[in-house]
Amino acid sequence: MSENRNEYVKQVANEQYKYGFTTDIHTEIIEKGLNEDVVRLISQKKGEPDWLLDFRLNAFRHWTSMVQPKWGHLILPEIDYQAISYYADPTSKSKSDDGKPKEIDPELIKTFDKLGIPLEERMALSGTAVDAVMDSVSVKTTHTKALEEKGIIFCSISEAVKKYPELVRQYLGSVVPYRDNYFAALNSAVFSDGSFVYIPKNTRCPMELSTYFRINARNIGQFERTLIVCDDNSYVSYLEGCTAPMRDENQLHAAIVEIVVMENAEVKYSTVQNWYPGDAEGKGGVLNLVTKRGHLRGNNSKLSWTQVETGSAITWKYPSCVLSGDNSQAEFYSVAVTNNYQQADTGTKMIHIGKNTKSTIISKGISAGRSQNSYRGLVKIGAKAEGARNYSSCDSLLLGSHCGAHTFPYIDCHNNSAIVEHEATTSKISEDQLFYCNQRGIPTEEAVGLIVNGYAKDVINKLPMEFAVEAQKLLSVSLEGTVG
Amino acid sequence: MLEIKNLHAKVDGKEILKGVNLTIRDGEIHALMGTNGAGKSTLSNVIVGNPKYEVTEGTITFNGKDLLAMSPEERSHEGVFMSFQMPVEIPGVSMTNFMRAAVNARREALGQEPLKATDFLKLIRDTQKLVDIDKKLVSRSVNEGFSGGEKKRNEIFQMAMLQPTFCILDETDSGLDVDALRVVAEGFNRLRTEQTSALVITHYQRLLDYIRPDFIHVLLDGKIVKTAGAELAKEIEERGFDWIKE
Numbered sequence: 001m002s003e004n005r006n007e008y009v010k011q012v013a014n015e016q017y018k019y020g021f022t023t024d025i026h027t028e029i030i031e032k033g034l035n036e037d038v039v040r041l042i043s044q045k046k047g048e049p050d051w052l053l054d055f056r057l058n059a060f061r062h063w064t065s066m067v068q069p070k071w072g073h074l075i076l077p078e079i080d081y082q083a084i085s086y087y088a089d090p091t092s093k094s095k096s097d098d099g100k101p102k103e104i105d106p107e108l109i110k111t112f113d114k115l116g117i118p119l120e121e122r123m124a125l126s127g128t129a130v131d132a133v134m135d136s137v138s139v140k141t142t143h144t145k146a147l148e149e150k151g152i153i154f155c156s157i158s159e160a161v162k163k164y165p166e167l168v169r170q171y172l173g174s175v176v177p178y179r180d181n182y183f184a185a186l187n188s189a190v191f192s193d194g195s196f197v198y199i200p201k202n203t204r205c206p207m208e209l210s211t212y213f214r215i216n217a218r219n220i221g222q223f224e225r226t227l228i229v230c231d232d233n234s235y236v237s238y239l240e241g242c243t244a245p246m247r248d249e250n251q252l253h254a255a256i257v258e259i260v261v262m263e264n265a266e267v268k269y270s271t272v273q274n275w276y277p278g279d280a281e282g283k284g285g286v287l288n289l290v291t292k293r294g295h296l297r298g299n300n301s302k303l304s305w306t307q308v309e310t311g312s313a314i315t316w317k318y319p320s321c322v323l324s325g326d327n328s329q330a331e332f333y334s335v336a337v338t339n340n341y342q343q344a345d346t347g348t349k350m351i352h353i354g355k356n357t358k359s360t361i362i363s364k365g366i367s368a369g370r371s372q373n374s375y376r377g378l379v380k381i382g383a384k385a386e387g388a389r390n391y392s393s394c395d396s397l398l399l400g401s402h403c404g405a406h407t408f409p410y411i412d413c414h415n416n417s418a419i420v421e422h423e424a425t426t427s428k429i430s431e432d433q434l435f436y437c438n439q440r441g442i443p444t445e446e447a448v449g450l451i452v453n454g455y456a457k458d459v460i461n462k463l464p465m466e467f468a469v470e471a472q473k474l475l476s477v478s479l480e481g482t483v484g
Numbered sequence: 485m486l487e488i489k490n491l492h493a494k495v496d497g498k499e500i501l502k503g504v505n506l507t508i509r510d511g512e513i514h515a516l517m518g519t520n521g522a523g524k525s526t527l528s529n530v531i532v533g534n535p536k537y538e539v540t541e542g543t544i545t546f547n548g549k550d551l552l553a554m555s556p557e558e559r560s561h562e563g564v565f566m567s568f569q570m571p572v573e574i575p576g577v578s579m580t581n582f583m584r585a586a587v588n589a590r591r592e593a594l595g596q597e598p599l600k601a602t603d604f605l606k607l608i609r610d611t612q613k614l615v616d617i618d619k620k621l622v623s624r625s626v627n628e629g630f631s632g633g634e635k636k637r638n639e640i641f642q643m644a645m646l647q648p649t650f651c652i653l654d655e656t657d658s659g660l661d662v663d664a665l666r667v668v669a670e671g672f673n674r675l676r677t678e679q680t681s682a683l684v685i686t687h688y689q690r691l692l693d694y695i696r697p698d699f700i701h702v703l704l705d706g707k708i709v710k711t712a713g714a715e716l717a718k719e720i721e722e723r724g725f726d727w728i729k730e
Contacts, residue, residue: 431536432572438556439532439566440586440642441593450585454576454625 020246059188263298282341285313449476669694
């Protein structure tokens, strides 16, 4: 029995990351290293206007004056920024004059097919428009025509810089300034691709918008930059997915996502993060160092972040909300799973500025193996935020006895009329629960999946349908072999 | 047929069962009585393969197969079911999802296709009626916030869903009032077929008024010390166990 089980666990450990393949494709990669010339080269390759080059250079100069933050509950390896290449273009062979690929390389189409993201328009997922990004470049965006008819802009940020420079210039860096933090400054200097979304006034986006990020090339950094603007009385639901090949060395993904929500508008942002987590001994894996923030600028605006984090060797990520508009509402729903030697330090910031603003935080951490999983959250109530309310609930579930769960909640309240609530629990899957499932015929692996999904249900239910199904499977797979 | 021979078992390093012999043929109901700590729950947990209990000697075969060589879930697939004395709560997992996982795991083990969602929901509805369980219980999380009576009724509901051939009722009567006891016992009787056999563990005569046993065994200090017909329960109710020890 126990030998069979070990065999099974080994098999699962080898199998469980099913997106670990690499694509063999001609990729133009610039020389490793980072200096002002590299920043200029990236800008030049993307044919950017001077104001954007200046933005990048200012960010770069600021970054050189900073040091990597150490406050996370993480053992972050020393990153050699000169050993990384900052631009890799897998579409370089098939470029036409405007820089967009004329015909997509069949290898790229195959790759995204394998990931479940068909790019050909007639095959494309109905009901979801997808922007597919590999390494530093957007390969293709589907359904753009149908969206354009409604005045909705959905394209890569590089394309947006060319086609809608005024819009990009108005909002880029307005939510996350390049001075915000170390990785934000780095990203602002060298960002490559990501998506740009603009929903005009009085428009309900008729389909889900989605960006799929893929890292392929070796020793490159991916610097995603996404900007979403939802104008008055409008609505959009946006999804983000990500995977990477299995490699022995760490891969760097340092992203910025900015969201602007105007009056009466609503944005839902969902992430299923499945970057390669490294192997069972903790070798390799993506370093996921991300700044995500939304600005609820208008009155009665709404923003919700939902994230299911199962991948990455290290996750450093705090999707946050600045609630400026009166009566604005923000939500953060998170499930973070860590296994083996993964480390996650994730949570949110809710900054209440407007009157009667309301925020909700539901965080579920699940730790297994020798991993460390931390929730870190700030609830700040400004002096003018009359009637502000926050409810936070942070639960941790431990599988096994070698992992760690930590909670770091910060509350900073400057208004006496505010109501701030915080609840936290820590629990373990009990042997009695597993045996109860076993007695009913449910094998242990499946029982763990069932129990974990039950635990994470409140968050999973917030995801769009198809994503929820994916997320459920992912939760089970990420934890296979953890109890026995 | 369940055959237990010279069974010895330990829990937390302490020997509890000290050579149990018991044969239960198809269709038979056996009751197991005895003082607290005599080993009644240990015996039932060993039969279903609870990993907390360690078998040190002896054999258990079920329909000719070596039960001790099987994992708990394999024993379940073979048709062994236990109604738990204290069913655990599993927050967030609906009874529907839980039962679907259980029913389909068993079907898979038997080489059958998983049940289609519509067929499964019909099975749940029909079974609900059969054991007279509140519809709402089925949509709630497994045992979460259930009263003692609801938990026991839920065990019988699960039994009905899985249609086992050998059932252990481990102190199913504890914590039940007389009305609830009757409902649970009647539910069990309705589910029984000619082949169903059972081991009913109880301290009291009253459960055996509803579920008539063919044999009653008295377990004392890890061994079966007396076996008799249904009339023994009454005697135990009146005289206790001390006279048997002597």
